[in-house]
Amino acid sequence: MTNYFTPKFSVAALGAAAALTLSACGSDSEETADSTTAWDEIQEEGILTVATSGTLYPTSFRAEGTDELTGFEVEVVREAAERLELEVEFTELGFDEMLTSVQTGQVDIAANDIEINEGRQENFQFSTPFKYSYGTAIVRADDLSGIETLEDLEGKKAAGASTSVYMETARSYGAEEVTYDNATNETYLRDVAIGRTDVILNDYYLQTLAIEAFPELEIVIHPTIKYSPSEVGMVMNQDNDELVENVNRVIEEMLEDGTIADISAEFFAGADVTEPIDIEE
Structure with a gap:
């Protein structure tokens, strides 16, 4: 999920x-x-x-x-x-x-x-x-949060649910997890934009629409990171x-x-x- x-x-x-x-x-x-x-x-x-x-x-x-x-x-x-x-x-x-x-x-x-x-x-x-999709990464628009590949997640702050498959991926690459209670998408996205966190790993379709909903935030889907084809x-x-x-x-x-x-x-x-x-x- x-x-x-x-x-x-x-x-x-x-x-x-x-x-x-x-x-x-x-x-x-x-x-x-x-x-x-x-x-x-x-x-x-x-x-x-x-x-x-x-x-x-x-x-x-x-x-x-x-x-x-x-x-x-x-x-x-x-x-x-x-x-x-x-x-x-x-x-x-x-x-x-x-x-x-x-x-x-x-x-x-x-x-x-x-x-x-x-x-x-x-x-x-x-x-x-x-539903079929794959994993992507939301990062800051100006510098891609310093992330070029999944290996660059080491030491970065990854936001998400602790038990999600995406957080499992983040942890496996050495990211520091940042979790929330039942927060809205805007909270997660804004925290990446202001640098409180560095990245959100999640589903491509969900990420795309989440970004479209908040065009004022300086964040993007990483242009080259694609991983983990999924079925829902x-x-x-x-x-x-x-x-x-x-x-x-x-x-x-x-x-x-x-x-x-x-x-x-x-x-x-x-x-x-x-x-x-x-x-x-």
């Missing part, structure tokens, strides 16, 4: 996550029963509970001048839920809290530009991917097989009929993020 902010864990949530890990060691028949029960309960209540941030433009945000939650993944979720004949109930959380809430069963899905990777696949199930999908509990199957069914329908491409064009300035990307790393 490519979110910018870092929330806080609660002791209770961590304890619940540990309990879930222990309870997941039951028999296959027990897991199947739990999966079926979870999907049956969702259908019976008629509500799909979804965690998202509400602060990550253009994936999940509030439209200017309104209190309406919208964004690329928000609208993908709404369309998927409609095809499943369910209402959607959104809960706005920080990144780490989203994953904990999925793991503990407090929500059914997390949708917030969350990248599919091996580490997360050990603990969660992902939907069929519906919705995150679900490991045991919710039936939910995953049904979500995948409608996501694949939406990819086939062009619905997600249309939603992408609306939020990514005409770009189709459903197309896989090849880059030279």
